[in-house]
Amino acid sequence: MIAMMLHGGGDLRRETVPDPAPAPDEAVVRVRACSICGSDLHAYHGKHPRLTFPRVLGHEFAGEIVALGGAVTGFHAGQRVCCDIDLACGRCGPCREGRGNLCEQLKTMGFDRDGAYAEYAAVPDFNLHPLPENVSYDQASAVQVLGISYHAVADRVRPKPGEKVAIIGAGPIGLGAALIARSLGAEVTILDILDYRLALAQRLGIPATMNANEGDLRERALAATGGRGFDKVVECVGGFQERTVADAVRMVKRGGQITIVGTFPENKATIPIAHIKDREIDINFSRGNFQAFAPCLELIASGRIDPERYISHRFPLARAADALRLLEARDVEAHKIVLHPGAGAQGQ
Ligand SMILES: [Zn+2]
Ligand SMILES: [Zn+2]
Incomplete structure (x- = not known):
């Protein structure tokens, strides 16, 4: 697959890498939309505290399931989903108290493991959220930050x-x-x-x-x-x-x-x-997004919040570096920028 691989501060390369294979409890999601977060900018400059290289950034995304690990139930290939990215350990004190966003060993897709500036991403089943029919991939890519x-x-x-x-x-x-x-x-x-x-x-x-x-x-x-x-x-x-x-x-x-x-x-x-x-x-x-995907999808599906109205730019994935620089420059009215894997390099 094509992935934008960050090799160090400012060194983002378009590369062909092996497609991810799902672990038993994971799905592989074909990324249809991945929004850019301000923290991606810190990461792009090599300044995110937990980042290691090489790394695929991207933690605000939605797509369709293309492969399922053997232990996954309740999802099917072709299903439209958006994806949480927090990987709480489930065993530490905060996790046992039901506060996984405070996990002592919290890991996050797009920083501690590869994210979604790529054509495909492997996602644990507990982080998959089915999309209501009337919620687009672009809208769904706004759910993580809305959460x-x-x-x-x-x-x-x-x-x-x-x-x-x-x-x-x-x-x-x-x-x-x-x-x-x-x-x-x-x-x-x-x-x-x-x-x-x-x-x-x-x-x-x-x-x-x-x-x-x-x-x-x-x-x-x-x-x-x-x-x-x-x-x-x-x-x-x-x-x-x-x-x-x-x-x-x-x-x-x-x-x-x-x-x-x-x-x-x-x-x-x-x-x-x-x-x-x-x-x-x-x-x-308040720290992070905690159990907020379902209520946010409901707010979007019901029309009470429409992220389409604050998505300011769309770029093909291959131009991720241009998109990051645009967000950083602040000289245009950039709000939410969405990357589209699969779009031509010239894009929209
Ligand atoms: Zn973020
Ligand atoms: Zn934990």
Whole structure:
């Protein structure tokens, strides 16, 4: 098969490699759509902490089953699926407590083993999720990242109908969090420093937006909430931690709650502990996607969330490096970029 093989930082090569064969508990999936994640960019530059080389990246994907291991039941060749990528050990303390996203030995397709920047990928049966008939492969390639937003909002933020929730960051995870919070009845305000992301959020039905570089965020938060501050603030940026965590503290109400979703490369953020204590502000955290594929597929199948509306670009797999550079450049309005194995090198 054709695979995009990463041999080191910036060294992504189109190669012909053996087709994967399924282990007894695996299916081989013909990849029809694989979305690019921001973490793929770190990996592409050789900066992902767990990455080893050579490696096939790609962890947001959907396709059809073409081969099944002997121990797999309940799936058939030709079946359309999207694929979870987390490989929890199932035996450690967190796994036994039903929190596999906190597994002590968590491994992930696309980083610890080969992913889906390829024509085929081998996937354990417990990570296969059948696609509803009206969900396209492109839409399904958005489920893994939408699931991160879903776990964060449904399990950790837990907004009540009518609560005023601010989402900091309108990238794929923040936008997904806003859409899910809205679907749960929250009154959502979304912040970013890129106006085109805020415009996209508005087109998707989140009318309340703030450019985080304009004005005093505490004053604007008070003005937006009748002088109280937001009930809940969700941090979905990660990269600018010294600022975004401080912004969250300034925007939340007394007795409110902050949920940290963004991934922080270092332990740089500080919190004003006395301020938080005096106001009984709760802070919790969210890691990864946990049991979120089924509810996210339902949100898409029912039309409440349509990833087609935030897929900005499509590239043939062979142009994966171009797609990564486009995402990185930030000089075009790139949101979600989908790779298509099997498309001609000139592509769409
Ligand atoms: Zn990702
Ligand atoms: Zn485990």
